[in-house]
Amino acid sequence: MKRNAEIYLKNWLYKSHRKPLVLRGARQVGKTWSVRHLAKSENMKLIELNFEKDLIIKEIFTSNNPHEYISLLEMHLSCTINIENSLLFLDEVQAFPQILAKLRWFYEEMPELALIATGSLLDFTLEDHTFSMPVGRISYYYLEPFSFNEFLSVTGNEILRDFLDTINLTQISQGEAIKPLIHKKLLSLFKIYTIVGGMPEALSTWIDTHSFTEISIIQQDLLATYRDDFSKYSARSQKETLDIVMRSLPRMIGHKIKYSNISKEIRGDVIKRALNLLCTAKICHKIHTTSADGLPLDASSNPNKFKMIFLDSGLVSAALGLQLNLEMQKTNIELSNKGAIAEQVVGQLLRTTEPYYIEPSLHYWAREKKGSEAEVDYLVQSGSTLLPIEVKAGSTGSMKSLHLLMAQKGLKIAVRLNSDLPSLVDVNFKINPNDRAEYSLLSLPIYMTEQVKRLTG
Structure with a gap:
């Protein structure tokens, strides 16, 4: 199920000044599949976090220190995370919209880590958010149904x-x-x-x-x-x-x-x-x-x-x-x-x-x-x-x-x-x-x- 988005996502992945990516689109248009396929095709370790399924994950992101996030994730997931060869996938972020404000810290302090955020009802969060979005520190991609x-x-x-x-x-x-x-x-x-x-x-x-x-x-x-x-x-x-x-x-x-x-x-x-x-x-x-x-x-x-x-x-x-x-x-x-x-x-x-x-x-x-x-x-x-x-x-x-x-x-x-x-x-x-x-x-x-x-x- 090859998609046009695949080309863009690969280009994004290898940019010299890559920003965290927010993937937007209707439910069931293939956002999650696209991220998983990217990690697989580029031989990257996928660190997938689902904020609806794993509620305790939210407790990891209380500070503004991405290095602390990674350390806690390694202990929570019982795995070693090599940030230069890993893709951190934040899924269903509408269940924890505050995480979007913290993307700036990944961009500023941990640019080596590839990060993609998405969610089935993400646009409601982006429309009604009361926190400060990291303007200029994130990129967007809009995914439509197959053309x-x-x-x-x-x-x-x-x-x-x-x-x-x-x-x-x-x-x-x-x-x-x-x-x-x-x-x-x-x-x-x-x-x-x-x-x-x-x-x-x-x-x-x-x-x-x-x-x-x-x-x-x-x-x-x-x-x-x-x-x-x-x-x-x-x-x-x-x-x-x-x-x-x-x-x-x-x-x-x-x-x-x-x-x-x-x-x-x-x-x-x-x-x-x-x-x-x-x-x-x-x-x-x-x-x-x-x-x-x-x-x-x-x-x-x-x-x-x-x-x-x-x-x-x-x-x-x-x-x-x-x-x-x-x-x-x-x-x-x-x-x-x-x-x-x-x-x-x-x-x-x-x-x-x-x-x-x-x-x-x-x-x-x-x-x-x-x-x-x-x-x-x-x-x-x-x-x-x-x-x-x-x-x-x-x-x-x-x-x-x-x-x-x-x-x-x-x-x-x-x-x-x-x-x-x-x-x-x-x-x-x-x-x-x-x-x-x-x-x-x-x-x-x-x-x-x-x-x-x-x-x-």
Whole structure:
């Protein structure tokens, strides 16, 4: 189950000025496995501490002296710790958040020791901490579910992944990028990825069994695990609201969130808090609307107007109760939800293209003018350029909103993701007597979502 994170973690491990690393991400995305695999692959002794399972461990970290920590750990664990060849792994640190403040002492007094901290609900700790975080003395890494590129690697399709990485704009403009036979195979693999999703346990089960029944069991178990976690970060009275909101989100993908559409019986402020809690747990992610006036996108975003995607497309399929064996027979990835699955999977893949050290964020553009509404699915930063992205589940679809945005903002390149072969064309479209959209439209098959920034940056 090789991951892109493996390359970064190895680079981090051998940095000359390495800082303690805080690994962040939703529960069950593979954080613990990644750390264990790093230690094994680099022949390091793994010192794994779990603050939920071994409560007495907290007593070791009462001082601000890392040398004392190591001495006490050697006695507690009955082992010798060579700090130059050991990896100290602090897991489930949300059970003892004060340990995060002490990472500065490791950085300042024991830089030879590799240290990684993580936890299944770590982001709640980081959001509400009352202690002083060691700013400038720790690094962050954000781990997402498996991407499609990673899926290709772990399913024995590394050649196809390498092939996609070499496609260039010249090949696309000349119509020579992908042969129809290979395109058909990639679409089929992408459909499987969309249904199975990128959660490690579900993906591993698919590799072992190729059984959609087994996949469904794993996905339902994961959803139940997230619901079981509600009591860990919310009051008992809010647990029911969290469950209602979580069950509602999969059918609302692709639509602006209105609290009344989630529940007419629950107050808007209560639903808002529940949504924010689910986002903090990284079970779902907001896509904020932006006016697209420039970069950074957050500067012109509206926090009160947003759409949502779920953590993972496979979990969306499970939450919607889709019969996966029947969905595989459909002609494109529209599935049963009118394109929402396509918008979901593109959003989660765009998150994987963000730099590892920046928390991913998503944006879209909307004009809410009565009788003339318009919306473009995603806006991303590609290099120093603002890049609009339209998602079409099939090979066709209206482009009026995209034309309007390009004309209003004077942008020169846009991307359309669909199920067709790649192409690059010049668009010259008259919006009205005074406005005309003139830009380059790069159409890419949806399985090339992770190539968007490389081809446009």
